[in-house]
Amino acid sequence: MSWQAPLLDIDPLLDDRETRIIVCCGSGGVGKTTTAAALGLRAAERGRTVVVLTIDPARRLAQSMGLTELDNTPRRVDGIDESAGGQLHAMMLDMKRTFDEIVVQHAEPERAQAILENPFYQSLSAGFAGTQEYMAMEKLGQLRARDEWDLIIVDTPPSRSALDFLDAPKRLGSFLDGKFIKLLMAPAKAGGRAGMKFLNVGLSMMTGALNKVVGAHLLRDVQTFVAAMDTMFGGFRKRADATYRLLQAPGTAFLVVAAPERDALREASYFVERLAAERMPLAGLVLNRVHASGAARLTAERALAAAEALEDLAAEWPGAGDPAPSAVTTAEVGDPVDCPAVENLTDGRIADHVTGKTEGKTFTEEILAEPDGLPAESLAAGLLRLHAERMQVVAREGRTRDRFASVHPDVPVAEVAALPGDVHDLEGLRAVGERLANGQPAAA
Numbered sequence: 001m002s003w004q005a006p007l008l009d010i011d012p013l014l015d016d017r018e019t020r021i022i023v024c025c026g027s028g029g030v031g032k033t034t035t036a037a038a039l040g041l042r043a044a045e046r047g048r049t050v051v052v053l054t055i056d057p058a059r060r061l062a063q064s065m066g067l068t069e070l071d072n073t074p075r076r077v078d079g080i081d082e083s084a085g086g087q088l089h090a091m092m093l094d095m096k097r098t099f100d101e102i103v104v105q106h107a108e109p110e111r112a113q114a115i116l117e118n119p120f121y122q123s124l125s126a127g128f129a130g131t132q133e134y135m136a137m138e139k140l141g142q143l144r145a146r147d148e149w150d151l152i153i154v155d156t157p158p159s160r161s162a163l164d165f166l167d168a169p170k171r172l173g174s175f176l177d178g179k180f181i182k183l184l185m186a187p188a189k190a191g192g193r194a195g196m197k198f199l200n201v202g203l204s205m206m207t208g209a210l211n212k213v214v215g216a217h218l219l220r221d222v223q224t225f226v227a228a229m230d231t232m233f234g235g236f237r238k239r240a241d242a243t244y245r246l247l248q249a250p251g252t253a254f255l256v257v258a259a260p261e262r263d264a265l266r267e268a269s270y271f272v273e274r275l276a277a278e279r280m281p282l283a284g285l286v287l288n289r290v291h292a293s294g295a296a297r298l299t300a301e302r303a304l305a306a307a308e309a310l311e312d313l314a315a316e317w318p319g320a321g322d323p324a325p326s327a328v329t330t331a332e333v334g335d336p337v338d339c340p341a342v343e344n345l346t347d348g349r350i351a352d353h354v355t356g357k358t359e360g361k362t363f364t365e366e367i368l369a370e371p372d373g374l375p376a377e378s379l380a381a382g383l384l385r386l387h388a389e390r391m392q393v394v395a396r397e398g399r400t401r402d403r404f405a406s407v408h409p410d411v412p413v414a415e416v417a418a419l420p421g422d423v424h425d426l427e428g429l430r431a432v433g434e435r436l437a438n439g440q441p442a443a444a
């Protein structure tokens, strides 16, 4: 039985002035950054003033949006159609710099300097687990507070699990707010300079033995770090909580991006449940890189049967046994996503297997142009096998999608067909945006 999920209608969501934040989440590599950028471009060309906060975009994609340096501030994107009155701004998150900005903003200059130079701070800000998620939330809070954009689109970090985006900031917050640090800080809080002395005494008692092992220098660094971070502890937690509330607000819409594969959809399923538990507004599921076929009426079984029949015929051809390019087997095709021949199959043109380009000849013209008369049956059989392969992928993706829809029948879904190549320029983003808005994979 096939479950028909409600269609996720993207344009009304983008056009609704009440929509102020869209968060694109999902597991690693499913197309979060691409979706965020494509939505930003589409919303801007439909008249909204948009900022897209991207995280680790592929270099070519970043360049196409004018993001050539990591300076942590939004830049206006050139080359978009602003006739509807919109604008697109984009930025790449630089988490170290975002962390530094918070330090500078919240600590006295001398103290800020001590923190920035502290080796513990440096390792924390550069790569402590969860820092990126935390910083994305911080940055979102900052962008929202500036109120310069009427729509903020947030990409999320390339975590293994989509849930990390929600969990990591809390984890980091509770580390920074943690008992150990509180214990160390308590005397300092109690009374300024005298308190600091007390803290140092307390620390040296606790760490006297350690001192011998790790060395006084290192311990001094820990002390400086802990003492200096004091100013910011309350702030971290408070701001993380505030951003969390922002995510629950009615102007926020979560989009869960997933590939039509079992693991990605299972992850998406957890995330959908988690959002509901946190009362965070889910707009729907984006099923990205879906495969389709313009010749869907020819089933895989029939295509395979025809291929076999043709190959039998070809075997009787004089000169049979020569290796022909047509003898493509399932194993050689590999992942159909990366195979230009598959992407080009449906428009009836032959792809150059090396460059992926077509010579502009139709399949029949190509066969007729074969100088040495490669058996047409053999070529046709190869293409039929490719078609069968494609149809099997289409069927498998359909089953996976239906399983998700049967568990979450109320979650609206938009399907985005896989483009023949990577998405690395504004034109590619526009194409993804159109597919998002259509919601149904156009028969490629």
Ligand SMILES: Nc1ncnc2c1ncn2[C@@H]1O[C@H](COP(=O)(O)OP(=O)(O)OP(=O)(O)O)[C@@H](O)[C@H]1O
Pocket: 026, 027, 028, 029, 030, 031, 032, 033, 034, 035, 055, 056, 058, 156, 157, 158, 159, 288, 289, 416, 417, 418, 419, 420, 421, 422, 423, 424, 432
């Ligand atoms: N619909 C599509 N058709 C073709 N290629 C796509 C499509 N969507 C995404 N891609 C490509 O897939 C790759 C991964 O996409 P993207 O970087 O957006 O994923 P991500 O979820 O942000 O990954 P990460 O978790 O690493 O941040 C990119 O090379 C992108 O160009």
Ligand SMILES: [Mg+2]
Pocket: 032, 033, 034, 055, 056, 057, 155, 156, 157, 158
């Ligand atoms: Mg990404």
